[in-house]
Structure formats: C-alpha cells, structure tokens
Amino acid sequence: MRFHWLFAALAIPGLSMAAEGMWTLDNPPTARMQAEYGFTPDSGWIKRAMLGSVRIAGGCSASFVSKDGLVMTNHHCASQCLDQMSTAKKNLVADGFIAKRREEELSCPEIELNRLEQITDVTEQVKSATAGLDGAAFKSAQTAIKAKLTAACVGTEKDIVRCDVVDLYHGGRYQLYKYHRFQDTRLVWAPEKAIAFFGGDPDNFNFPRYDLDITLLRAYENGQPAKIENYFPFSKNGAAEGEMVFVTGQPGSTQRQLTVAQLTTLRDVSLLNNVLRLAELRGVLEQYSKTSPEAERTAEHALFGVENGYKALRGRLDTLLDPALLQQKQAEETALREFVAKKPELQAKIGGAWDAIAAAEQVYRQIEPQFGMIEAERGFSSKYFSYARDLVRAAEERAKPNGERLPEFAESKLPELEQQLFSTAPVYPAFEKVTLALSLTKMREILGADDAFVKQVLGKQSPDQLSAALIDGTKLGDPAVRKALWQGGKEAIAKSSDPFIKLALAVDPAARAIRQRYEKDVESVLQKNTELIAQARFIQQGTNAYPDATFTLRLSYGEVKGYQQGGRKVAPFTTIGGAFERDTGAEPFALPASWHAAKDKLNLSQPYNLVTTNDIIGGNSGSPMINRKGEIVGLVFDGNIQSLGGAFWFDQRYNRTVAVHSGAILETLGKVYGATDLTQEILAH
Template sequence: MRIHWLFAALLVPGMTMAAEGMWTLDNLPKAKMQAEYGFTPNDAWIKRTMLGSVRIAGGCSASFVSKDGLVMTNHHCASECLDQMSTAKKNLIKDGFLAKNREQELSCPEIELNRLEQITDVTTQVKSATAGLDGAAFKNAQNAIKAKLTSACVGNDKETVRCDVVDLYHGGQYQVYKYHRFQDTRLVWAPEKAAAFFGGDPDNFNFPRYDLDITLLRAYEDGKPAKIENYFPFSKNGAEEGEMVFVTGQPGSTQRQLTVSQLTTLRDLTLVNTLIRLSELRGVLEQYSKSSPEAARNAGQMLFGVENGYKALRGRLSALQDPVLMQQKQDDETALRKFVAQNPALQAKVGGAWDAIAASQQAYRQIEAPYGMIEGGRGFNSKYFSYARDLVRGAEERAKPNGERLPEYADAKLPEVEQELFSTAPIYPDFEKVTLGLSFTKMREILGADDAFVKQVLGKQTPDQLSAALIDNTKLGDPAVRKALWQGGKEAILKSNDPFIKMELALDSASRAIRSRYEKEVESVQQKNSELIAQARFAQQGTSAYPDATFTLRLSYGEVKGWKEGDKQIPPFTTIGGAFERDTGADPFALPASWHAAKAAGKLNLAQRYDLVTTNDIIGGNSGSPMINRNGEIVGLIFDGNIHSLGGAFWFDPRYNRSVAVHSGAILETLKNVYGGEELAKEILAH
C-alpha cells in the first residue's frame, strides 16, 4: 500500500479534515460538528455516551446494551475467554456458544471491564513533581506522583475502582481517569469463528466484508447481573448512507505527533524487527498447528494475533516508507520549530527538545535488542515465565512504599495483576515448550552465543532442552500454587524450588539494569522533551487539535460512506445474501452449517444489510466499539478498518480511510434466526 495520494488541503500543519480526530469527551469539536453536520452534543448526551462505553482492560472496546449488564464487543476481543473455556472435546471458538439462561453463562477468567466515570486534570501536580529533574530522578519522581494520585483516587475501593494517570498530547496534559471496575465477566453468546471471521486473513483489513464479529458478555457484581442505568439501545434499521454516526471507544495508540527522529526509528528499526519476529513466529505456529487438531486449537489464539498484527504493522511500515508522508512530517516539524524560534522565551525553553529526543533515539538503537529480549520478555515467550516475573517482582515491589515501586505494581494496579495470576485458564505445556524454545533460540541468535546473559540463561543446554526442563518441572501451571506464592511474599519466593522462580530470581537484576538504562537514556528524555514540544504546540494551536490515542475513551464522528478505488465505486453496505454468494464451502470462505440451515428453512432475510463502512477515524483498540447515531442508538459494531486505514497511526485521509462495522440489523437478524437467541434479542430491544 502506498499513500502518495496526499493532496494540498491535508498538508496544512495542524489542520483537521472532516471526520478526522479521536477526541476526548471533555474536549469535543462541537463547533466543527455543528458546521459540518448540524449537530452539537449536549452535556447529557456526552455523559450517557461516556457511561455506556466500556473498556476491556486487555486491549479492546465494548459497550453496555441492556440494563442487566449485557456487554457487546467483538468475537476476536473475547476469543481468549472462548479459548480458555474450550477443551479438546468442546471448542467454543469453532462451534460458538449461547447461554439459554443466566445460569448457563460462563465466567471469563481474565476479562476485566472498565467504565469511565470521572476525568480530573492533574497536569500541575505531575509537572511540579518533575520540575528541574532529568534521567532517573525524573522517572522516579513521575512514578511517585502517579502512584500517589492513583492511590488517592482509588481510596479503599480497589475491588470496584480503577484509576489511571493518562498522558495526553505527549505530556502536554495529565489527567486521572477514574473507572468503575467489573472483574466478574461472563460469556453469553458468540457465533462460530467461521461466521465471525469469514474470509480469514485474505479478507482482513479489506472491504466488502461479511463478518459477524460479535460476542455478548455480561458484567456481574456481587454474583448478580450488574444494574446499568446508561446503556445504548439498538436501532433495528441502522444508519443510511450519508448519515452522521459516532464511534465511542478506546483507540490504542497513534503516532501522529511524534518527532521525525522517532518516526525514523519506528520505520528503520522497530517495525522492521517486529515484522521479522512475527513472520518467524507465524511459521513456527503454522507448522505446530498442522501436527494435530488439538495443537491447532492450542496455537489458534496466538496465531490469529500474530497474523493480524503482521498485516497491520506491515501497513504502518509501508506508510512510513512513503517519502511524501515523511516529507510532510518534516515540514510540519520545521514549521513548529520556526514558530518556536520566533519567540525568544519559548526558544530558550523548548528549542533543544527535538535534538534531545533525536539523541535518545540513538541511545535506543544501542540497547534495543537486549532491552527487548531481556526486559521486554521477547526471549522468554511463555505464560509460566510471565507468572514467575510477576511473582518475583511483585514480592520485591510490594515490600516498598507505594511511591517507590515499579508502576505496574503500584497499589492501584494490583487487582489486575492478581486477576491474571489467579486465573483458572488452562495452560498447554507442549505448546509452551514450542514458544519458549523458539524465543530462547532467537535470544541466542540476536544477542550472540558469547553474550554473558545468554550464557547465564542457557548454560550448556540447547534452547529446546532448557525449555523442556523448565516446563516439565514447574508447578506454576496450578493457580493455587501461584496464589500461595503471591500471598507468601518474599519469604515464600526465596524458599521456592520452582525452576521458573529460580530463573527469574537469578536474572532479575540484569533485567532491571537494562530497564533502568532504558528509562534513564530513552524514556525519561522522550517524556520530558515531549512535554516541552507539547507546550510549543499549545502555544501555536491551543487544544483545537486532538491528542494521540492512548487507549482511553475517545469519540470520533463521521458518516456512512463508501469510496472510489480507481474507476470502481465501493458501496458502503454488504448484505447477508452477499455472504452466501462469496461462500465456497472451503475455509476461510465457508459459512457454518447453522447459516445454511437457516437459509434452507427460509428464516434469513438475505437482503438484510450486513457490514458497512464509515469515515470515522479509528485505530487498533477500537475493536468492539459501538457505532451510534445522534439519538445514542446502536447502528453498528466496529471490528476493522479498510486497507487504507493501516497508515492511520500517522495520518488520516477522509477520501480513503474507512472503519468497518457489523450492521445492527444483521446482529438482530442472525441472533434470532440463526442462533435461537430470541430472549437475548428481546433484552437488547427492551428500552
């Protein structure tokens, strides 16, 4: 994919086009909305939208769709739960699932739901705490103030409250986002993967699409369905072409405001290395999957993530390799630096920020490989090792005052750590041996056989020998063992003979050392100087621009609209009938038997609109986002973007970038007439 279609209007620094922007709900572009679509959301509309939106802590979006805690998200966002609830004899991903009543709903071991309830600006507190500091002192002070702010926000309600300090505009603003936490999440309905991911990888990031990428969950509190006042009612008819629609969700990360040196590092180092790693892992996973049906099931979740990530990141790399885009980024940066230079006071304060960040990029290039392998965990691709690291570090960090801990073990973060540690989800030792053995192999290859850390890890064993020895002798697959070690603290950890615990104890000092170097030479430099550049942007533009995505709640607005590809006009809708026309009977273009049975029985409306595209600005993390109309009604469920949107991490083109969603009418049609979910449909429509 190339993006050389940039046209002049897009090249104005700081200018946003129609539909561009992932806006925080406390700074919506109301004047633009009114001017372009004749609609201005009022405070009540915004509050309902905020409270109806849901974040899945693991990296997706969702929404409440009934007063009894029913939650709508994507199939691929809940597939981890489906996988964890599956067995060799009962494959919920392949066969789907429907709870006929509340008693049949299945508990998802690791899904935490968050509902944003309050936003508090803490910019002054954070910046005051780090004023005049550099390097490790800057990072430590920032960690301490964040821990203090989140702890005060959570108070004594850690079971039901989560608080995060959110960095907006790359340090231009800091806000505390206070969430209501739902950790009891249960599976209600999911179609077969053949329906949810019809077309598989060939259709991924493409359109026309024919996917029913949906799962319904339910939030519980005190053992009962959560009572929800603000939820999104369903629109049976959906939205029409040209109609204004909104996407409210949690876009993960964009890099539209990075410096040129940071983008160059992404292009020349980070993305290239990541794509190589993913391609090698994909090959191993595919080979392992062919060994048996059970192996394919065990590897399926990781393989899907690898394939999806590879395609998305390849699109990002292609975007950054386009000289037109990089020249525009350079022109934007030059214009901002010129603006700064014209103000002597601003120049004295901010002028050196770009060069400082560029120097940090050179420092990162020197440590990227060991940092990724050791502290980033690329050399230890195993759930067992992840458990061991949390147990060892958790014991060490919890013994410290809250403000002195690593951020991931601050008091406000511990419920999330504990949920994963105590999870009853199964672990598959044979599969773990494959992934861990490969990661040991790559660590030796990339760091070198003579590297001191590699020698410490492998000793005289081969990667596969070490992997097998560790996994054959560990007890960390038992959640009761993990819970006892966690509760036993440092004393229990030091007494443990588990090989993964012993390995992590031996390696943790080296891992902390490379992390400390990264934080001192790279992260703190970027953070401090990005704050300065943000001040320059505010001086130039104010807050009329939206911040980069940070996996926090955002609203984008746009309209139902296709696009023109050369001489071909791409219409905005597909139909259920179109799915049958594309069906070949062979994977990945094989509709499940349930669909063919419904069609044969005359139950399906083949003319029902199925998937649609809109001009909403989205990115990874928006998966599962509700698409709503002006009345706050569900008209679609976001599950993808088109191929042009893969460069959306760096820029937005309203002519080509499209979000892809399941039509609300298709959800109701299939729920009732394919899956027998009439009672669920009634619940969704009861408002």
C-alpha cells in the same frame, strides 16, 4: 503495499479533513460537528455516551446494551475467554456458545471491564513534581506522583474502582481517569468462528466484508447481573448512506504527534523488528498447528493474534517507508521549530527539545536488542515465565512504599494483576515449549552465542533442551501454586524450587539494569522533552487539536460512506445475501451449517457490514457505533487496508471504519441462533 495515493492528498489545496480526530469526551469538537453536520451533542448526550461505553482492560472496546449488564464486543476481543473455556472435546471458538439461561453463562477468567466515570485534570500536580529534574530523578518523581494520585483516587475501593493517570499530548496534559471496575465477566453468546471471521486473513483489513464479529458478555456484581442505568439502545434500521454516526471506543495508540527522530526509529527498529519477528512466529505456529488437532486448537488464538498483528504492523511500516510521509512530517516539525525560534523565551526553554529527543532515540537504537530480549521478555516467550517474572517482582516491589514501586506494581494496579495470576485458564505445556524454544533461539541469535547473558541463561543447553527442562519441571500452571507464592511473598519466592522462579530470579538483575538505563537515558528524556514540544503546540494551536490515542475513551464522528479503490467504487454496505454468494464451502469462505439451515428464514437483502468515515485505530475493536439519538447502528470490528496508515495521519477520502450493521445482529441473533430472549433484552428500553 505502498500508500502513495494517501500522500498525494497532501498536495491538494483545501482538502477537507472533516472526520479526522479521536477526541477526549471532555473536549469534543462541537463547533466542527455543528458546522459540518448541524448537530451538537449536549452534556447529557456526552455523559450517556461515556457511561454506556466500556473498556476491556486487555485491549479492546465494548458497550453496555441492556439494563442488566449485557455487554457487546467483538468475537475476536472475547476469543481469549472462548479459548480458555474450551477443551479438546468442546471447542467454543469453532462451535460458538449460547447460554439459554443466565445460570449457564460462563465466567471469563481474565476479562476485566472498565467504565469511565470521571476525568480530573492533574497536569499541575504532575509537572510540579517533576520540575527541574532529569533522568532517573525525573522518572522516580513522576512514578511517585502518579502512584499518589491513583492511590488517593481508588481509596479503599480497589475491588470496584480503578484509576489511571493518562498522559495526553505527549505530556502536554495529564488527566486522572476514574473507572468503575467489573471483574466478574461472563460469556453469554458467541457465534462460530467461521462466521465471526468469515474470509479469514485474506479479507482481514479489507472491504467488502461479511463478518458477524460479535460476542455478548455480561457484567456481574456481587454474584448478580450488574444494574446499568446508561446503556445504548439498538436501532433496528441502522444508519443510511450519508448519515452522521459516532464511535465511542478506546483507540490504542497513534503516532501522529511524534518527532521525525521518533518516527524514523519506529520505522527502522521497532516496526521492522516486530514485523520480522511475527513473520517467523507465524510460520512456526502454522507448522505446529499441523501436528495434531489439539495443537491446532491450542495455537489458534495465538496464531490469529500473530496474523492480525503482522498485517497491521506491515501496513504501518509500509506507510513509514514512503518518503512523502517523512517529508510532510519534517515540514510540520520545521514550521513548529521556526515558530519557537522567533520567540526568545520559548527558544531558550524549548528550542533544544528536538535534539534531546534525537539523542535519546540513538541511545534506544543501541540498547534495543538487550532491552527487547531481556526486559520486554521477547527472549522468554512463555506464560510460565510471565507468571514467574510477575511473582518474583511483586514480592520485591510490594515490600516497598507505594510511590517507590515499579508502576505496574502500584496498589491501584494489583487487582488486575491478581486476576491474571490467579486465573483458572489452562496453560498448554506442548505449545509453551514451542514458543519458548523459538524465543530462546532468537535471543541467542540476536545477542550472540558469546554474550554473557545468553551464556547465563542457556549454559551448555540448547534452546529446545532448556525449554523442555523448564516446562517439564514447573508447577506454575497450577493457579493454587501461583496464589501460594503470591501470598508467601519474598520468603516463599526464595524457598521455591520451581525452575521458572529460579530463572526469573537469576535474570532479574540484568533485566532491571537495562530497564533502569532505558528509563534514565531514553524514557525520561522523551517524556520531558515531548512535554516541552506539546507546550509549543498549545501556544501555536491551542487545544483545538486532539491528542494521540492512549487506549482511553475517545469520540470520533463521521458518516456512512463508500470510497474509491483501484478505479472502482466500493459501496458502503454489504448484505446477508452477499455472504451466501461469497460462500465457497472451503475455509476461510465457508459459512457454518447454522447459516445454511437458516437461509430460507433470513432477509437476504438485510444490510450486513458497512463502512464509515470515522477515525479509528487498533483498540477500537468492539466499539459501539451510534447515531444522533445515541442508538446502536453498528459494531466496529475493523478498518480497511488504507486505514493502517492512520497511525500517522488521516485521509477521509480513503480511511474507513468497518462495522457489523445493527439490523444484521438482530436478524441473525433471532433467526440463526434462536436467541429470542437476548433479542428481547436488547430491544427492551
């Protein structure tokens, strides 16, 4: 799909961009909201919104919805927990789950919840530490100051506190985000996948939708449900058409402030390669899924992620392939460069930044195959190898002073890493053999059969042979083995006979070498020079612009509103009755038996899914949608197909957020799933 209509909007003088923006909560666009909707949230409203919002560390958003730590997010955001708790005899993804008593709530092995509690500006500390430095020295200094700041922030409370230095405006600002960490997260309720992802891939990123894409979790502390003062109460009636609504969530990444050189590399290299990789992986996983019911079950979570990622990245690639986007971005870049050129002091300091970035992007294009396959692990697609890489590197890095470690092994990062390494989630050898063999095959194809690194890895074996030998010989599927290696440090790693540990040790010198080149010649150059461009933007525009998304808490505002597509009007609401009309009895349009059994009890005119003009992107899945009172009116789970271009800019005529209506959640929770206790807990405020 080519989004020509999106760029035609640029030629319309005075086009309103009212709802645009993913704003940090310390800099909300209060003047704009007041001018457009007559509402200004006060500091108390903002604080409650911040403390009621939750980040799932693995890449989603969520919110607290009761004083007893009940957390609402999407089904697809918690599907990894459902998958990890399933067996061949009990498939929680397909069949759903409900804990009738709190004693029945299931511990999710790898879900960490973060609640943002404090934002501190540390721009001067970071920039002072890197002033006058280039290349590897710049990177080392930046790593050291970030480690120092986060370590001081966490102090002695690493089990309950997480701190991250957040890069905003591509280095224009640095802020220290302090989170409360909840690592004991338990599964409370999830509907069947057939209704959580009703319509499957055909309906994904589309509207109308009829999805109950929700899961309820619970945060625990000291073995008891966490006591939460700030949570979002539910609105039974939801929001009306035209009503102002807000989304507080964790948008993952946007590229609205990148240079033209960065965008063209993204188009020509990163997006293109990833779209092709995911397309091929999707075919392999689909074929594997057909080999047995167990293969279908164990591949289901990965296949969903691949299909969703392929569709999202394809939409972004299509957007970048439209010449109008690059023309517009070039015009914006030219205007900023001309602004700088007219000020001699700025020109001397900043004028060369765009050319430096372009040169770094050329280096990246040259080294991307090696970097992607070796350091980014695209040539070793296996959970076993990821465990081995983390164990091998952790043994090396933890022996160093905190400020000299690779950033992912800083003291402040270790609790999350330990949770992943010690997870009791099962690993499925047959599935791992398929993904590892494919990735080894692609590594040989892309780097070449005569490449020295490929020869080092494969020797005389084929990818299938090596994959089977590694997986048949490893013990890393056992969390006790991983924990022993972690605790044993360098000595235990050196003595290990595990084939994946040996492989990770053997390839680590090459991986570190290509990483060092990337950090020296690409990453540090981009970081330093995007900081300079950000300074120019601040001088030109001030801080009235919002920063690109960084998987940190943001606020967007908009309204419930339909749109035009292909000459037809798309209404802003669907109904529960519409789901029954869409039901065909065959996947992916087959309603579960529980819904058919409850049909006579349901209010079929109850609004079900809705669309709004809020500005979101991937990572916002699971975000609460709230009204002016701070009440839940919806649960964000998707955007429409037009919103995929929102990685690069926003057009409120077409970009839409898709959410589950709060009334539909309450209606089905009680009448379909009989969860009256949960309904009462949600409504008790």
